[in-house]
Amino acid sequence: MSPVQSLPLIILVLSSLLTCSVLGATALHHDASTDFQALRCLKLHLSVSNRLLTSWKIDDSLQQFCNWSGVTCSKRHTSRVVALDLESLQLDGQIPPCIANFTLLTRIHLPNNQLRGPIPAEIGQLNRLRYLNLSSNNISGMIPSNLATCSQLQVIDLGSNFINGEIPPNLSQCSDMQQLNLDDNELAGGIPEGLGTLRNLSVLQLAGNTLTGNIPLSLGTSSSLHSVKLTDNSLTGPIPSLLANCSSLQFLVLTKNQLGGEIPPALFNSTSLQILSLGLNNFIGSIPAIFPNVADSPLKRIVLASNNLTGTIPSSLGNFSNLSWLLLSQNNFQGSIPVSIGKIPYNIGYTLPSIQTLIMGVNKFHGQIPTSLANTTILRAIDLGSNSFHGIVPSLGTLPNLIYLDLGENRLEAGDWSFLTSLTNCTQLVELSLNANILQGDLPSSIAGLSKSLEVLLLRENRISGTIPWEIHHLRNIKTLYLGKKLLSGRIPESLGNLRNLFVLSLSQNKLYGRIPLSIGNLSILSELYLQENNLSGPIPGALGDCKKLVMLNLSCNSFDYSIPKELFTLSSLAEGLDLSHNKLSGEIPLQIGGLVNLGPLNISNNQLSGQIPSTLGQCVHLESLHMERNNFHGRIPQSFMNLRGAIVMDLSQNNLSGEIPDFFESFSSMKLLNLSLNNFQGPVPPGGMFQNKSEVFLQGNKKLCANTPLLELPLCNEMISKKKMYTSKILKIVAITVISLVMLSCFGVIIFKKRKIKQATHPSVKELKKFTYVDLVKATNDFSLANLVGSGKYGSVYKGRIESEEHHTVAIKVFKLDQLGATTSFVAECEALRNTRHRNLVRVITVCSTSDPIGNEFKALVLEFMVNGDLESWIYPTLTNEHHPKRPLCMGSRG
Numbered sequence: 001m002s003p004v005q006s007l008p009l010i011i012l013v014l015s016s017l018l019t020c021s022v023l024g025a026t027a028l029h030h031d032a033s034t035d036f037q038a039l040r041c042l043k044l045h046l047s048v049s050n051r052l053l054t055s056w057k058i059d060d061s062l063q064q065f066c067n068w069s070g071v072t073c074s075k076r077h078t079s080r081v082v083a084l085d086l087e088s089l090q091l092d093g094q095i096p097p098c099i100a101n102f103t104l105l106t107r108i109h110l111p112n113n114q115l116r117g118p119i120p121a122e123i124g125q126l127n128r129l130r131y132l133n134l135s136s137n138n139i140s141g142m143i144p145s146n147l148a149t150c151s152q153l154q155v156i157d158l159g160s161n162f163i164n165g166e167i168p169p170n171l172s173q174c175s176d177m178q179q180l181n182l183d184d185n186e187l188a189g190g191i192p193e194g195l196g197t198l199r200n201l202s203v204l205q206l207a208g209n210t211l212t213g214n215i216p217l218s219l220g221t222s223s224s225l226h227s228v229k230l231t232d233n234s235l236t237g238p239i240p241s242l243l244a245n246c247s248s249l250q251f252l253v254l255t256k257n258q259l260g261g262e263i264p265p266a267l268f269n270s271t272s273l274q275i276l277s278l279g280l281n282n283f284i285g286s287i288p289a290i291f292p293n294v295a296d297s298p299l300k301r302i303v304l305a306s307n308n309l310t311g312t313i314p315s316s317l318g319n320f321s322n323l324s325w326l327l328l329s330q331n332n333f334q335g336s337i338p339v340s341i342g343k344i345p346y347n348i349g350y351t352l353p354s355i356q357t358l359i360m361g362v363n364k365f366h367g368q369i370p371t372s373l374a375n376t377t378i379l380r381a382i383d384l385g386s387n388s389f390h391g392i393v394p395s396l397g398t399l400p401n402l403i404y405l406d407l408g409e410n411r412l413e414a415g416d417w418s419f420l421t422s423l424t425n426c427t428q429l430v431e432l433s434l435n436a437n438i439l440q441g442d443l444p445s446s447i448a449g450l451s452k453s454l455e456v457l458l459l460r461e462n463r464i465s466g467t468i469p470w471e472i473h474h475l476r477n478i479k480t481l482y483l484g485k486k487l488l489s490g491r492i493p494e495s496l497g498n499l500r501n502l503f504v505l506s507l508s509q510n511k512l513y514g515r516i517p518l519s520i521g522n523l524s525i526l527s528e529l530y531l532q533e534n535n536l537s538g539p540i541p542g543a544l545g546d547c548k549k550l551v552m553l554n555l556s557c558n559s560f561d562y563s564i565p566k567e568l569f570t571l572s573s574l575a576e577g578l579d580l581s582h583n584k585l586s587g588e589i590p591l592q593i594g595g596l597v598n599l600g601p602l603n604i605s606n607n608q609l610s611g612q613i614p615s616t617l618g619q620c621v622h623l624e625s626l627h628m629e630r631n632n633f634h635g636r637i638p639q640s641f642m643n644l645r646g647a648i649v650m651d652l653s654q655n656n657l658s659g660e661i662p663d664f665f666e667s668f669s670s671m672k673l674l675n676l677s678l679n680n681f682q683g684p685v686p687p688g689g690m691f692q693n694k695s696e697v698f699l700q701g702n703k704k705l706c707a708n709t710p711l712l713e714l715p716l717c718n719e720m721i722s723k724k725k726m727y728t729s730k731i732l733k734i735v736a737i738t739v740i741s742l743v744m745l746s747c748f749g750v751i752i753f754k755k756r757k758i759k760q761a762t763h764p765s766v767k768e769l770k771k772f773t774y775v776d777l778v779k780a781t782n783d784f785s786l787a788n789l790v791g792s793g794k795y796g797s798v799y800k801g802r803i804e805s806e807e808h809h810t811v812a813i814k815v816f817k818l819d820q821l822g823a824t825t826s827f828v829a830e831c832e833a834l835r836n837t838r839h840r841n842l843v844r845v846i847t848v849c850s851t852s853d854p855i856g857n858e859f860k861a862l863v864l865e866f867m868v869n870g871d872l873e874s875w876i877y878p879t880l881t882n883e884h885h886p887k888r889p890l891c892m893g894s895r896g
C-alpha cells in the first residue's frame with residue numbers, strides 16, 4: 001500500500017478516534033476512566049511475574065479497553081466493565097482492592113491461576129456481582145464476611161484454595177445464591193444453619209475442609225437443593241431425616257466424616273436421589289427392608305462402605321433397577337446375598353439389571369455365592385472378599401466385562417476348577433484374588449489361559465498342590481503373582497523368566513525344590529521376591545543381580561549352599577529387606593556387601609558363613625536390623641560398625657567373634673537389642689548407653705568379659721583388675737623379697753591379712769552362700785511388685801519371689817530400707833540372727849545380697865527359704881519370662 005493510497009484510511013481512523021474522544025468527553029463520564037484505572041491497577045497487581053495481559057495496553061490513553069481480552073463491557077453503558085474472564089492465565093499476585101472500582105461488575109471469573117493472599121474485603125462493594133469464581137488458586141486468609149453485601153450473588157466458587165477461618169454465617173443473606181462451592185480449603189467451624197434457608201441454593205459443596213458440627217437441619221427444608229457434597233470433613237451427628245424430603249436432591253455425598261446414627265430409611269425411598277454416598281462414617285443400624293415400588297428408583301450409586309452397619313441385605317435391594325454401584329464393604333453385614341442380586345432382568349423391578357460394581361468385601365456374609373451373579377453380564381467389578389462364603393467358586397465366564405474379581409478370604413472350594421476354565425472367557429480381567437480360601441487340588445494349566453490383561457493373580461493360602469504349570473508364562477502382563485503356601489511342589493519353571501512385567505513374585509512356604517532358574521535374571525523390574533520356606537537348593541544364582549529393581553528378597557529357610565554371590569550385593573535397590581537366613585551358605589561374606597547402601601533389615605543368620613566380618617558392612621548405613629547369629633564368623637567387630645548407629649537390632653551371637661566390645665555402641669541410641677552372647681569377646685564391657693540396660697544387651701557365654709557394675713551378671717572388672725594388681729604387687733613383693741629384706745615381706749603379709757579380715761567382716765556369712773545379683777532379685781519379685789509383697793516393717797519389706805535355680809523355687813526376699821536409721825546394723829544383726837532361726841514363713845538364709853542398685857544406691861537384701869502354707873499358695877507367682885533367650889519363631893511370620 002502506497003502512502004497516497006493509505007491516506008483515506010488514516011483519515012478514517014483519525015476521524016473515528018476523534019468521535020471516540022468526543023464521546024469520551026460527553027456520554028462517557030468519569031466512570032469509564034475509573035474502570036480503565038481499575039484495569040490498569042489489575043494488570044499491575046495480577047501479573048507480577050509475567051506479562052500475559054499483553055493485549056491490555058495500559059498506555060492506551062484512548063481507553064479502548066472493551067475489546068481487551070477477558071474484558072466484557074456493558075451493552076447499555078458503553079465502556080463500563082461488567083465481566084472479567086481471566087481463566088488459566090498464570091496470573092499471580094494478590095487481588096487488589098481496586099477491583100471494587102468496577103461498579104457495574106457482575107462476573108469475576110479468575111479460576112486456575114496462581115493468585116495468592118486474601119480476598120479483599122472491598123469486593124463486598126460490588127453490589128451487582130452475581131458470579132465469583134476464584135477456584136484453583138492459592139488464595140489464603142478468610143472469606144470476607146461482607147461478601148454478603150453482594151446481595152445479587154448467585155455463584156460463589158472458591159474451591160481448591162487455602163482459605164481458612166469459618167464460613168461467614170451472613171452468607172446466608174445472599175438470598176439469590178444458587179451455588180456455593182468451598183471444596184478443598186482449610187475452613188473450620190460449623191456449616192451455617194442459614195444456608196438451608198436459601199430458596200435458590202441448588203449446589204452446596206463444602207468437601208475437603210475441617211468442618212465440624214452437625215448437618216444443619218434447615219437443609220432438609222430446601223426444595224431447591226440438587227447436590228450436597230460434604231465429603232471429608234469432621235461432621236458429626238445424624239443425617240437430618242428431612243433431607244429425604246428434598247424433592248430435588250440428586251446427589252448426597254457425605255463420605256468420610258464422623259456422622260453416626262441410623263441412615264434415615266426414607267433416603268432409600270427418595271424419588272430424586274441418584275447418588276447416596278455415605279461411606280467411611282459411623283452409621284449403625286441396617287438397610288431398611290421395605291421399599292415401596294421403586295422399580296424406577298433413580299438411585300444409581302449406593303455407597304455405605306466402612307460403617308458399622310449390621311443386619312442382612314434386604315432382598316428388596318434388588319428393586320433398584322438403575323443401580324450400577326453398590327459398595328457395602330467393611331461393615332458388619334451378615335447373612336447371605338439375596339439371590340435377587342445378580343439375576344438377569346426379565347423382570348425389571350426384581351433384579352439389579354444395571355449393576356456394574358458390586359463391592360461387599362470385609363463383612364460377615366455367608367452362604368453360597370449366588371450363581372445368578374453370572375447372569376448380570378455388565379458386571380465389571382466384584383468384591384466379595386473377606387466374608388464367610390462357602391461352596392464352589394461360581395463360574396463367571398459369562399461376564400465379558402469383568403475386570404476385577406476378589407473372592408479372597410472366604411471358605412470357597414475349587415471343585416473341578418471349572419470356574420478357572422470359565423474365567424478364561426473374561427478377556428478383560430485384570431485382577432483375580434482367591435487368596436486364603438480352601439481351593440484344593442492341582443493347579444490346572446488352564447490358568448495360563450486367563451486374560452492377557454491379567455496383572456494381579458493371588459492364589460496364596462489355599463490347599464493348592466501340584467506344580468507350577470510351565471505355561472504360566474502366557475500371562476504376559478502379570479505384575480503380582482502369589483502362589484501356593486504349603487503344598488505346591490516341583491521346580492520353579494524356567495519359563496517364569498518370561499513374565500517380564502513381574503513386579504512381586506511370591507512362591508514362599510511351599511515344597512518347591514531344585515535350583516532357582518537362571519531366567520530369574522530376566523525379570524528386570526521385579527521388586528519383591530519371596531521364595532522363603534521351600535526346599536530350594538544349589539547356589540543362589542548371581543543372575544539375581546540383574547534384577548536391578550529388587551527392593552525385597554527373601555530366600556530364607558531353604559537349603560541353598562555355596563557362598564553368597566557377590567552380584568547380590570550390587571543391588572543398591574534392596575531397601576526393605578534381604579533375608580538369606582536358615583540356609584547352608586558357606587564361605588566368606590563378599591566385600592561387595594558394602595553396596596547395600598539402602599538396606600534396612602539384613603539377615604544372614606543360621607548359615608555356615610565364616611571368615612571375618614567385612615568392614616565394608618559398615619557402609620550399609622541404613623541397616624536397622626542385622627542378624628548374623630549362628631555362623632562361624634571370627635575376628636573383631638569392625639570399627640566401621642560405628643556408622644551403623646541407626647541399628648535397632650544387632651545379633652552377632654553364636655559365632656567365634658573376639659576382641660573387646662567397641663564402646664561406640666554406647667552412643668547407639670536407637671538400639672533396642674544387642675546380642676553378642678556365645679562368642680569370645682573379652683575385656684571390659686563399655687559402661688554407658690544401652691549397656692546399662694540389661695534387657696537390651698546379651699553377653700553371656702563370653703568367658704573373658706567383665707563389667708563395671710554387677711548389673712550384667714559378669715565378673716566385675718575391678719575384682720579382676722584388683723586380682724591382677726594383687727598379682728603384680730606379689731611379683732613386686734617377690735622382687736622386693738629378693739632385693740630388700742625378709743622384714744619387709746612380713747609387713748606386706750600383715751597388710752594383706754588385715755584387708756581380708758575387713759572384707760569378711762562386712763560379709764558375715766557369704767562363704768557357702770549362693771550369689772544372686774540385684775537383677776536376679778528384681779526378676780524374682782517381678783520388680784518388687786506389690787503383688788509379691790508379704791509384709792513390711794520399719795527396716796525393710798519382705799517379698800515373695802521365685803528363683804528358678806533354687807530347689808523349691810520360691811523364696812522370701814527381705815529388702816532393707818537403708819535410709820532408715822539403723823537399717824544397716826539391723827541387716828548385720830538379722831543376718832546373724834536368721835542363720836539358724838525358724839520363722840513362720842521364713843526358714844533358712846539362702847544368701848545375702850549386698851550390692852548396689854542400677855542408680856548406684858547401696859542395696860542389701862536377705863534371700864530366705866520360703867515356707868509354703870495354704871494362705872500363700874494362692875498368691876500369684878510372678879511369671880518369669882526368660883529374657884536371656886528371646887524366642888524368635890523359626891522361619892515364621894515372614895512376609896510374602
Ligand SMILES: *[C@@H]1O[C@H](CO)[C@@H](O)[C@H](O)[C@H]1NC(C)=O
Nearest residue numbers: 055056064065066067068069
Ligand atoms: C481493539 O479495538 C481497536 C480499535 O477499535 C483496535 O485497534 C484493536 O486492535 C482492538 N484490539 C483487539 C485486541 O481486538
Ligand SMILES: *[C@@H]1O[C@H](CO)[C@@H](O)[C@H](O)[C@H]1NC(C)=O
Nearest residue numbers: 034037041097098099100101
Ligand atoms: C477507585 O476510584 C477512585 C476514583 O477514581 C479512586 O480515587 C480510588 O483510589 C480508587 N480505589 C481504588 C481502591 O483503587
Ligand SMILES: *[C@@H]1O[C@H](CO)[C@@H](O)[C@H](O)[C@H]1NC(C)=O
Nearest residue numbers: 087111133135155157179181
Ligand atoms: C469455576 O471455574 C472452573 C474452571 O473453569 C469451572 O470448572 C467451574 O465449574 C466454575 N465454577 C462454577 C460454580 O461455575
Ligand SMILES: *[C@@H]1O[C@H](CO)[C@@H](O)[C@H](O)[C@H]1NC(C)=O
Nearest residue numbers: 114116117137138139140162
Ligand atoms: C500456595 O500457598 C501455600 C500456603 O499459603 C504455600 O505453602 C504454597 O507454597 C503456595 N504455592 C504456590 C505455588 O504458590
Ligand SMILES: *[C@@H]1O[C@H](CO)[C@@H](O)[C@H](O)[C@H]1NC(C)=O
Nearest residue numbers: 145146147148149168170173
Ligand atoms: C457479616 O458479619 C460480619 C461480622 O460477623 C459483619 O462485620 C458484616 O458487616 C456482616 N455483613 C453483613 C452483610 O451483614
Ligand SMILES: *[C@@H]1O[C@H](CO)[C@@H](O)[C@H](O)[C@H]1NC(C)=O
Nearest residue numbers: 265266267269288290291292
Ligand atoms: C416410602 O414411600 C412410600 C410412599 O411412596 C411410603 O409409603 C413408605 O412408608 C416410605 N418408606 C420409607 C422407608 O420411608
Ligand SMILES: *[C@@H]1O[C@H](CO)[C@@H](O)[C@H](O)[C@H]1NC(C)=O
Nearest residue numbers: 282284285307308309310332
Ligand atoms: C459398632 O457397633 C457396635 C454395636 O452394634 C458397637 O459395639 C461398636 O463399638 C461399634 N463400632 C464402632 C467402630 O463404632
Ligand SMILES: *[C@@H]1O[C@H](CO)[C@@H](O)[C@H](O)[C@H]1NC(C)=O
Nearest residue numbers: 343344345346372374375398
Ligand atoms: C442365567 O444364565 C444361565 C446360563 O448362563 C441360564 O441357564 C439361566 O436361565 C439364566 N438365568 C436367568 C434368570 O436369566
Ligand SMILES: *[C@@H]1O[C@H](CO)[C@@H](O)[C@H](O)[C@H]1NC(C)=O
Nearest residue numbers: 395396397398421422423425
Ligand atoms: C464363554 O463365553 C461364551 C459367550 O459369551 C459362552 O457361550 C461360553 O459358555 C463361555 N465359556 C465359559 C467357559 O464360560
